[in-house]
Amino acid sequence: MSFKNHHYLIALIILLCASCKNSNKNLAESASLEEVTIPTLQNKPIDTINAKAILIGKTDAPYNFKYFNLLVHTGLFNEVSNIQQENHGDSLYVEIQKLSKPQIIDLIAFEEGGLPPLFSRFFITPGDSIFMEIKNHKISFSGKNAAHYNFFQQLEETATGNWGVFKGDFDQYKNDNTKFYNQKKKILENYIKAHPEVSKDFKQQTYAALKYEYLLHLISPRDHQLSNGTYQGSDLDEVINKMQFDGEVAMFDAKEYFDTINFEDDFNRPELLYNDCFKRTLPKYIHSIFANAEVPGYSIDNFINERDFIKSNLDNDLESFAIARLIYNYHEAGLAFGQKGKTLIEELINDYREEFSKNEDYVSKINEIIFDLNSMDFKLSEQLLDEKLINIKGDSIKLKDIFKNDPSKFKLIDNWASWCAPCIAEMQKSDEYNPMLKENDISTVYISVDEDLEKWEETVNQLDSYTNKEQHYRFADFKKSNLARVFLQLGKTKNRYSIPKYTVIKNDSIILSTNSPRPSKQEEFLSLLD
Numbered sequence: 001m002s003f004k005n006h007h008y009l010i011a012l013i014i015l016l017c018a019s020c021k022n023s024n025k026n027l028a029e030s031a032s033l034e035e036v037t038i039p040t041l042q043n044k045p046i047d048t049i050n051a052k053a054i055l056i057g058k059t060d061a062p063y064n065f066k067y068f069n070l071l072v073h074t075g076l077f078n079e080v081s082n083i084q085q086e087n088h089g090d091s092l093y094v095e096i097q098k099l100s101k102p103q104i105i106d107l108i109a110f111e112e113g114g115l116p117p118l119f120s121r122f123f124i125t126p127g128d129s130i131f132m133e134i135k136n137h138k139i140s141f142s143g144k145n146a147a148h149y150n151f152f153q154q155l156e157e158t159a160t161g162n163w164g165v166f167k168g169d170f171d172q173y174k175n176d177n178t179k180f181y182n183q184k185k186k187i188l189e190n191y192i193k194a195h196p197e198v199s200k201d202f203k204q205q206t207y208a209a210l211k212y213e214y215l216l217h218l219i220s221p222r223d224h225q226l227s228n229g230t231y232q233g234s235d236l237d238e239v240i241n242k243m244q245f246d247g248e249v250a251m252f253d254a255k256e257y258f259d260t261i262n263f264e265d266d267f268n269r270p271e272l273l274y275n276d277c278f279k280r281t282l283p284k285y286i287h288s289i290f291a292n293a294e295v296p297g298y299s300i301d302n303f304i305n306e307r308d309f310i311k312s313n314l315d316n317d318l319e320s321f322a323i324a325r326l327i328y329n330y331h332e333a334g335l336a337f338g339q340k341g342k343t344l345i346e347e348l349i350n351d352y353r354e355e356f357s358k359n360e361d362y363v364s365k366i367n368e369i370i371f372d373l374n375s376m377d378f379k380l381s382e383q384l385l386d387e388k389l390i391n392i393k394g395d396s397i398k399l400k401d402i403f404k405n406d407p408s409k410f411k412l413i414d415n416w417a418s419w420c421a422p423c424i425a426e427m428q429k430s431d432e433y434n435p436m437l438k439e440n441d442i443s444t445v446y447i448s449v450d451e452d453l454e455k456w457e458e459t460v461n462q463l464d465s466y467t468n469k470e471q472h473y474r475f476a477d478f479k480k481s482n483l484a485r486v487f488l489q490l491g492k493t494k495n496r497y498s499i500p501k502y503t504v505i506k507n508d509s510i511i512l513s514t515n516s517p518r519p520s521k522q523e524e525f526l527s528l529l530d
Contacts, residue, residue: 072274403505
């Protein structure tokens with residue numbers, strides 16, 4: 001199957017997930033890093049939630065359930081945890097466990113033959129039993145609270161037009177998006193009139209989903225087109241800086257642009273902490289407050305400004321969420337690559353250690369960052385350098401011999417898999433960033449976590465126009481690999497991992513980072529080498 005047919009899929013998964021996860025790998029518990037400068041977090045749940053909901057599905061295309069995902073929003077990002085799923089060909093049984101509050105859940109069902117996946121959202125309440133049918137590539141729901149489940153499908157079928165595209169005029173862009181948002185609100189108002197049985201929670205969460213999706217588009221102007229024709233947004237400060245650099249705009253008035261937003265009324269809303277659109281918008285809005293041309297977007301000054309703003313304006317769970325996202329976003333942007341930035345992140349983690357420990361997902365994400373902070377300037381041991389990998393010809397070769405055959409000062413380790421769309425999407429951008437890698441004496445070593453040899457080989461061949469086959473390897477025994485524990489930030493006991501994951505190594509042995517920015521983010525990536 002050609003990758004061209006997957007462009008829609010890749011864009012969707014990047015938007016929703018930003019990384020691929022796997023929670024079922026039984027990796028060995030071998031120690032990979034012995035020296036720890038900041039201890040990892042331990043999950044200390046404050047209570048046990050037993051409420052659950054059930055989804056029963058049937059389809060006329062069994063492939064829909066072969067790769068089926070439900071995304072809940074209890075952590076920092078879209079999560080697939082606390083879901084038990086059984087697939088029996090054309091039927092599906094899913095238990096959504098530890099469901100503490102009514103919320104909107106995302107659904108993705110994949111299609112065969114290069115067709116775009118089916119995507120929907122539905123409002124779910126603890127105790128619900130939901131019946132879903134996929135027929136002729138359409139999703140429908142039934143059950144006791146059917147009116148809660150079918151709104152977003154009706155919205156998709158009823159709304160005309162789309163969100164605006166930014167073409168250099170902030171006023172026009174805002175007007176276009178406001179018009180589309182008002183159309184969606186009107187559809188919801190009519191739906192509620194037609195279904196007076198819907199709950200107060202449904203109204204609150206669904207109105208919020210529309211509102212914060214609208215605000216998210218204002219904060220992240222849709223300014224660049226993907227190869228499949230859809231548009232994707234950029235951080236507001238990036239758009240402003242580019243326009244000011246090009247002389248297209250003299251000054252950006254954030255107060256005027258966001259004149260309908262009152263932070264206290266619009267964002268100090270803990271009841272929306274499980275609402276995906278709200279959670280994506282809150283940290284971006286806080287970041288946009290300090291966006292300007294003089295100070296780089298993810299600078300130390302802005303980190304301090306955002307940190308202090310959050311502490312002054314949010315409390316309790318909302319504060320913990322915003323701080324955790326602040327740490328995550330600035331670490332992803334490379335703030336810790338300088339000693340001052342690293343210290344600021346470490347101090348903030350320690351300040352919120354107790355609060356983060358109450359949420360399993362926060363613990364997982366923050367521990368990845370802690371692992372990376374602890375591994376900076378860590379030297380690969382001889383044991384790790386002697387570990388064997390398998391090349392595309394099926395031959396085994398030690399990591400140190402791979403390095404020895406390549407004189408580059410820096411090695412970029414790209415951990416990926418054939419089933420990881422964001423991994424592949426990044427490789428397809430290689431023409432953009434390869435000149436930067438070459439200029440800075442950086443070579444790439446692709447190491448796959450695939451255990452399906454045929455699928456790995458097939459995908460490497462399909463990527464031939466983007467990558468060099470000779471640079472592709474896979475772990476000889478992934479489940480027992482000590483290198484995997486280092487490169488995937490698993491430490492001694494963690495078994496869940498996210499990809500793509502990028503590790504940068506200097507002089508064939510010194511790890512600069514096990515969580516490097518993606519090479520397509522060239523400025524952030526290069527800050528690691530300073």
